[in-house]
Amino acid sequence: MNTAIASAQGYLDGLYKPLPDGQSVQSEDYGLPLRVYFPEYRQWVLLGQGRAGDCIPQCTGASSITPVTASTTTEAYAVSFSSPSKSDALRVTVSLDWAYRPGQFSITLSTPQLNDRSTSAQLWLDDVPLATYSSGSPAVSMTRSFPTAERSLLRSLRYTVRHGTQEAYLYTTSLGDSARADRLAAFLRANGFTPGVDLRATIFGQGRNLPEDLPFLSSGPDNAYADCDHIPAPGTTAYPYTSKVCSLGVDTFLLAGRRDPFLQATQALQTLTNHSDPNSPYPPLVSLGLEGGTPAQTADHLQQVWDALGYGIPACTPLGCDPGRASGLRTFVFGSLETTLGYTYGQVSRQRYADNAAAQA
Incomplete structure (x- = not known):
């Protein structure tokens, strides 16, 4: 388990993303964090933004990414970015070679097309400048290599508040990393959220002062789903994810979520x-x-769900549980519950489930 935790810490640390003004967020995952600056418009467009409201200050269609090829160690995509006056203002083929050299991966930019003649375009990999394209310049391919160990180079430009930045705050606080925790807290407060109000607070040994009905609380100052009430504005280096829970409606989600x-x-x-x-x-x-x-009654029920599948906890809806596939999220929170009951409260029969969940982790 300690080995698994150590591996996870390296993964999580690479997703930590500093922002201006002493703030930070937690990127959602790893990806291809390309962004373009159009100097004449003074505008950034971030890959992954798809709606006009996502752009700073505006855009028409924002961006797109289309898979081209993929193999065991290589992949290629056609990416495009829209300026305020031209959709598909910049189009580039981006190829990645994860085995470029020992300890290095490479990014190759080819067939660039600048379709908005009234501006130039600067292409960046997160905060690393890659290339500048201008009207009349030849379409030249270029390759850049980077150390594979520098995970943060590939942290997504997209982040979440609930269960992302909130959980990162809990995580860094539990580690005693006050520098990161303070920056994450500064972002949350600046955007109208209370640091630490998250469903997973209990897993980090926190949450004693949170409402007892927090998992099913959809209103009020300590609302676990506050990102459905409002989300932060997109910035020049990161933009927020709108949860599917918010699109469905929190109350509808919680009704099914019982x-x-x-x-x-x-x-x-x-x-x-x-x-x-x-x-x-x-x-x-x-x-x-x-x-x-x-x-205790919840644990009794979930043990029956585990026994029915045999190796984990599946996703369940009012119509039933998925009979053939365990959910990591549900298996591990069940493991936290069984560990607490089995080893903190001495309910010995639950220790077997706790140990099995740990083995799955």
Whole structure:
């Protein structure tokens, strides 16, 4: 387990993304963080932005990325960026070779097309300048190589607030990394969020002062789904992700989520954090529709779900559970619940499930 945690820490640390003004976010994943600056418009367009509202200050269609080829160690994409007056203002083929040299990967830019003759275009890999294209310049290919170990070069320009930046704040706080935690907290506060208000606070040993019904709370100052009420404005180096939960509607999601093992286990952990009692009942409005009204009862139910699949916890809806596939998210939060009950509260029969979940991790 310690080896798995150490590997995960390297992955997470590479996603930490500093912003201007002493702030930071946590990138959503690794990808191809290309962005273009159009000097004559004084505008940045970030790869992955797809709507006019995502751009600074405006754009028409923003950007697109289309797969071209892929092999075991190489891949290529056609990417395009729109200026305020021209869709597809810049188009470039980007090829990546992950085995370019020992310890290095390469990025090759070829067949550039600048279709907006009223501006030039500067192409960047996150904060590293790659190439400048201007009207009348020859279409020249170029290759740049980078150390594979520098993971942050490929951190996504897209970030999340809920379960991303919030969780990174909890993570860095638990590690005692005050420098990163302070920058993440500064971003959250500047955008109307309370640092640490996240469903996973209990996993980091925090959350005692959060509402007991946090997993099912969709309004108020300590609302776990506050990013559905408002999201930060996109910037020149990063832009926010709008959750599918927000598109569906939080209340609709939570109604269906009463059968979701993730929310069930998270509710159990939150109640344990608040009351330190495996048999403490959930608030009446929370327990409606749940398969278990206390942390111990929830664990009993989820153990049956584990036994039915045999190696983990699947995703479940009101129509039933996925019978053939375990969910990492749900398996690991179930493992946290069983570990807490089995090893903190001495419910020995649960230790087997805790150990099996750890083995899956």
